[in-house]
């Protein structure tokens with residue numbers, strides 16, 4: 526596979542699965558959007574979910590909104606790479622688009638929870654790079670959930686009480702980013718991606734490239 530748009534143009538590289546997780550409201554959707562807008566060679570994995578659509582969300586862009594029967598059929602037919610129950614709803618990653626993107630030399634970005642991250646890691650440890658996003662404070666987290674203004678007070682209370690449990694999984698992640706200032710947090714997440722893309726083990730074209738350099742030098 527060749528991942529275009531970064532590193533040395535002709536060098537083959539294995540695509541990676543870049544995972545962002547966080548307690549609800551810490552900023553992973555915002556960071557994911559910025560990454561997709563600004564970084565070449567990165568494709569968003571759009572999840573399927575049984576939760577109801579929020580104002581402003583679009584089917585096929587933010588999620589595939591499906592009913593429970595369709596979701597169950599997807600799990601039974603092996604259509605999902607991983608799936609989990611979060612806030613009493615089902616969420617899962619459709620397998621085919623991820624496999625197609627990786628085969629096409631793209632990296633894939635996932636906004637999934639710790640349960641999904643564990644499942645991806647079990648399937649493809651070497652190809653998963655995981656980042657956990659933390660809010661700067663509990664007060665900021667609550668403020669962000671309210672300013673997003675897309676959930677009822679009751680749902681927000683539920684998300685806050687889940688946040689502590691979600692955060693207990695931070696140590697299972699490769700990197701931790703604290704989202705205080707969004708530009709700074711974006712810079713950090715982007716740096717992680719850039720460095721991971723340069724990892725020797727992923728750059729499958731290196732042996733041939735170095736051999737060619739050596740040949741030129743020995744001439």
Ligand SMILES: Nc1nc2c(ncn2[C@@H]2O[C@H](COP(=O)(O)OP(=O)(O)O)[C@@H](O)[C@H]2O)c(=O)[nH]1
Pocket residue numbers: 546547548549550554572573576607608609611616617618636637638639640641642
């Ligand atoms: N395991 C898994 N988790 C997902 C998937 N899609 C979304 N999630 C997680 O489900 C949780 C709830 O997502 P959502 O209802 O959009 O609320 P958000 O936390 O405000 O983004 C978040 O932690 C997401 O990362 C998926 O395909 N698989």
Ligand SMILES: Nc1ncnc2c1ncn2[C@@H]1O[C@H](COP(=O)(O)OP(=O)(O)O)[C@@H](O)[C@H]1O
Pocket residue numbers: 547548549550551552553554555556669670672673704705706707708710
């Ligand atoms: N660094 C930040 N400073 C202030 N507000 C932020 C920051 N990052 C995200 N937000 C806002 O917080 C709310 C929740 O962010 P979002 O990306 O939807 O979180 P998540 O996907 O983790 O639930 C949104 O209204 C977003 O605009």
